Amino acid sequence: MTADADPRDATSELEPEIRDEDGRLASGFVEEVAEAISANDSARVRDLSGRLHESDLGDLIETLGPDDRPKLIELLGKDFDFAALTEIDETVRVQLLEELPPETVAKGMRELDSDDAVYILEDLDEADRARILAQMPALDRVALTRSLDYPEDSAGRRMQTEFVAAPPFWTVGHTIDYIADTDGLPDTFYEIFVVDPAHKLLGSVPLDRLLRTRRSRLLSEILEENPRTIRATEDQEQAARMFERYNLVSAAVVDDAGRLVGVLMVDDILDVIEEEADEDLRALGGVTGDEEISDPVLYTARSRIFWLLVNLATAFVSASVIGLFEGTIQQMVALAVLMPIVASMGGNAGTQTMTVAVRALATRDLGSHNARRLVRRETLVGLVNGVILAVLVGTFAGGWFQNAQLGLIIGAAMVTNFVCAGLFGILIPLTLDKLKADPAVASGVFLTTVTDTVGFFSFLGLATWWFGIGLGG
Amino acid sequence: MTADADPRDATSELEPEIRDEDGRLASGFVEEVAEAISANDSARVRDLSGRLHESDLGDLIETLGPDDRPKLIELLGKDFDFAALTEIDETVRVQLLEELPPETVAKGMRELDSDDAVYILEDLDEADRARILAQMPALDRVALTRSLDYPEDSAGRRMQTEFVAAPPFWTVGHTIDYIADTDGLPDTFYEIFVVDPAHKLLGSVPLDRLLRTRRSRLLSEILEENPRTIRATEDQEQAARMFERYNLVSAAVVDDAGRLVGVLMVDDILDVIEEEADEDLRALGGVTGDEEISDPVLYTARSRIFWLLVNLATAFVSASVIGLFEGTIQQMVALAVLMPIVASMGGNAGTQTMTVAVRALATRDLGSHNARRLVRRETLVGLVNGVILAVLVGTFAGGWFQNAQLGLIIGAAMVTNFVCAGLFGILIPLTLDKLKADPAVASGVFLTTVTDTVGFFSFLGLATWWFGIGLGG
Known part of the structure; x- marks a missing residue:
């Protein structure tokens, strides 16, 4: 009977211990649990974490050191709620499940809703999965196997087979x-x-x-x-x-x-x-794959290098564009000083457009009915902001190198690059989407190629033409 | 009685007309509605869109031209479900509400749950809001005013005041x-x-x-x-x-x-x-503020320029770093060709780290309990990938310019920049978060400043030192 209790008092008695004001697990609480674990104090462990919500328990497991995790589960015994495993990173979960005896896992999984059980099983390799399934009652096993037969990331995998x-x-x-x-x-x-x-x-x-x-x-x-x-x-x-x-x-x-x-x-x-x-x-940030913050160094490095290699190819393309104008640069080193401004500002403007386009495609707000209007809008936005920044950059650069013509040239190159940035910033994601590729993954590298190439080429090309300096070395 | 009907048949009878297979509004359907609107055919309009779900109706309104929108609402008359207004972009909504008579709006809003009504009212200016509230029954008015008194983006604004x-x-x-x-x-x-x-x-x-x-x-x-x-x-x-x-x-x-x-x-x-x-x-893409894809060109351009101006300052900082080495570049133009590779690859690696860090901070997966571990991990990941890419870039660059020493120098600069990229890619968001600033908004520009500056400085500086070329012009 709680008729007289103030539930907010009860909450505030419980909450601050577990989580700090930002909603993260409080470090004091985590330390207390860790201490109880190293003291093998099963009663204290159960006291501290036996009645946690599955989500808090999951966070606790993630926060503990790798060695303490299986020990926590062991010490909790039948008080451990296997649903907590659905709340932790895949890497940690797979590791944990490999360390626990299959009977313990199968027993714990029997208590779970089918969707949670599938969620836990799907990341395991064939052998581990079979070992656990073999320990489950036949009826559960059939239902789980059927769910697991649906393709990854399908509704069938996420559904719960219990309903009224x-x-x-x-x-x-x-x-x-x-x-x-x-x-x-x-x-x-x-x-x-x-x-x-x-x-x-x-x-x-x-x-x-x-x-x-x-x-x-x-x-x-x-x-x-x-x-x-x-x-x-x-x-x-x-x-x-x-x-x-x-x-x-x-x-x-x-x-x-x-x-x-x-x-x-x-x-x-x-x-x-x-x-x-x-x-x-x-x-969009160049992190593909299912990297998690609990992954180790080498795994993380490997999962990220593919993207860096792709970008490396792009970087060499723009370098070779600069290479075309070595002679011009040698005669006017100011060009080398200023050229990254043209390229990087174009890249920034293009990224703004691309971000909006990628997100609008993902939420289905951008489609054939409004694509034309948005391409026009983005190109015009590029033109407007290109002109404004061209005036600024032109004035600064002209003043810096005491060369008004250089200011005009960098301004013209900026406008050119901004218009291209707006245009390609939306055309590239639209095209990738049409080709059934994920625009979020590949748009960035194509876009940078465009804004770097156009940026360097327009600036150095215009300068070469204007100052009448011959191409080549 | 539907005991014999197959609901999936019924669905497939209705759905394909309204939405195409990607889940976007079908253009055929939108055109039909637009035609009925221009023909002032109220019966047909009601037939087509009178029983749409609020979400579909909202999408329809957004897709129609600005002139057709108020006409649609007028032609639908009392069949128009004002809840649809909660499903459309703010810009479109505010425009629409200004064009409709306040009595019509007040009448439509009476049917809504309080959270929907607040959602619609909160974006209007004081005068419009007061005009509509004045037309509402006193009890509703009091409840709505109380909800509106809570701060923007608070739970009080989003809550529904009807409950059991x-x-x-x-x-x-x-x-x-x-x-x-x-x-x-x-x-x-x-x-x-x-x-x-x-x-x-x-x-x-x-x-x-x-x-x-x-x-x-x-x-x-x-x-x-x-x-x-x-x-x-x-x-x-x-x-x-x-x-x-x-x-x-x-x-x-x-x-x-x-x-x-x-x-x-x-x-x-x-x-x-x-x-x-x-x-x-x-x-992260440099789009701040609440830009929507239905916004006009000048509004969009203005909302994006601030970010570009901030980046412009950054770009001039890196340009001035290059400016320090004008003399070196003049004597070895290959440096100008290669230097963007060092800077941009560092930027890419740093962005990967920053993306992971920003997201982990947002979801509360990154906190003081694991910050130290992640800083170490990211720095090591930068080192590993830096070494791999340094070998590649060094070999290519050395071959391209027939200069093994140049290859060594660019390699060393790459490793330096990658380690800095990993380190600052996580330290910057962590610091911003500590300072209660939003890491997603500002991390990118700081990071680019670091990777550009370190990239240019380490590469050009090492080259100047190694080849013994004097600083300055």
Whole structure:
């Protein structure tokens, strides 16, 4: 009975110990747990972390040293909630699962919802996965294996196979009584799915609607006829778009024949949305692959070098453009001093355009209906800002080297490069998207090639022509 | 009665007309609506778009030309769902609201949940807002004004003030009957809040738990004692982290005295998460402010120029570093050809590190507990990849200019710059975060300054020293 307790007091008693004001795990708390672990003090460990939310427990595991992690699980024993494993980085999870005995893992996994179990199993290699599955009850094993048969990143992988389904001829009252009387319903559900005898989905009834309706009415009278569904083989990102667009908290997953096979929950979708935004962001920053901050040095270095090699090729292309004008530079070293300004400013302007374009493509805000308008807009924005910066840079550069003509030339080169930056900043992602490539991953390197090449070529070329200095060495 | 209909058939009858396979509005559909609008064919307009989901209707409005937008709303008349306005860009929304008569707007807003109404009102200027509020019923006006009094981007602004609350001494059965018998409950709710007579929050009962419990039990016996709550004045991002961490679908919003004042729903949080990731991504791409793809050229140009000006200062700093070595370059033009390679490759490597660091800070994965480890890791990653690329670049450059010493020098400069890139790529965001500045916004420009300066200085400086060429012109 808590009628008199102030829940905020209770929270503030609990929270500050675990997390600091920024929402990170408090270092004092982590140290206390680590100490209890090294003292092998199972009672204290259980006291400190036995009743943590799976998410806090997951963060705790990540924060602990690699040796303390399996020990924590061991000391917690049956108080360890395996759902915490869904909250930690893949690298840490795989490592941990390899160190734990398969029976312990299988036992812990039995308590999990199917989506959590699949999430944990999917990253393991074939052998580890088989070893764990072999220890699971047959029914669970079949369900998990079926989910794992769906392609990676599909709705089928993310769905939960536990749901509440009812036939259309049940009354509201009967359904409510059924829920009250039945054990083994899923832990959490927000709607009842109405299915025919062949398990084809007929519609859904959100719980609030069920509660609002007279007991005598039939489910068939109150069901939502065309609930948003997603096919099990479809990509999870497509599901995420649907959840976002139609403000869903759960959605039925159906097979190709329209039969209900599972349910997607919004908390899993939240993870998908976060992942997706993360991928775009990293891709734009030249970090591809699924690097995590817990990865070791060599693994990280290897995952990043591919991108650096691609950029190296680009860098040599622009170097060779400069190489064309060695003679000009030798006669006017000021050009070498100023040329990076033209190239890098063009790169910055192009990146602004590209960032907007990549994100608009990802959220489906940019498409054939407005592509033309945006290409025009971005080119014009490039022109406007190019002219403004050209005046500034031209004035500075002309003053610096006491050469008004040099100021004019760098200004003209800036305008040229800014217009190209705007134009290609949007055309490159649009083209990659048309070719079904991910614009976030490859746009940057193409764009830099354009802005560097155009920047160096226009500036050095104009100077060579204007000052009448011959090409070559 | 839909017992025999296949919902997937019904969906596929409806969907392909409105959206193409990529999930964008189908251009055929948009054209049809535009034609009906120019023909002033209100019946056809209503036929096509009168029963669209608010999200589809919002996308339709954005896609139509600026003149067609108010016409669509006019032709739809009372079939227009004002919730669609929450789904469109701010620029378009504000424009539209200025063109519509305040009575029409006020009437449409009365149908909305309070969070949607606040979302629409908050972007309007004082005068427009007052004009619309004046037309609303007094009770709604008071609630909306109170929400608007909370700071921008706070939980109080995003919350819905409609919720279901019950006293702790009610039985489950009584609560279920109350819900069935009461009109005017919120459209959607996932939990019942249990409050004391002073409206202090005692706990919450999720609907599925309510349904699973025998009718005779008291709410006080089954309530979740310490539900996750958020203070109305707290930032919406803090709320988003809480939803993500603890997999919530709704959460109580309380005032400073712990009284229940509203509820946050996961669909609004989804928008917050998307916005937040968007902001980080744009900031890293040099797009600050709330630019939208529907903004006009001059507005966009202006919003982007600040960032370009900041970068211009950086560019002049690196130019002046090059200026120190004019004499060296004049005697060995190959240096001018190769120097951008050192600077840009360092920039790329640093950006990789910075991207990972900025994102890890945003998701609270990076904090004081692992900062030291990550600084070491990133520096080592810079060293490893620096050495590999140094060998490649050194070999190429040495071959290109038939000068092995030049190859050695560029190699040494690359290693130096890569180590600095890794080190500063993480130290800069960490420092900005410590100083309570947003690392996503400012890290890039500092980092480029470092990698350009170190790149040019190490390469040209080493060459000057090695080849014994005097400094200056």
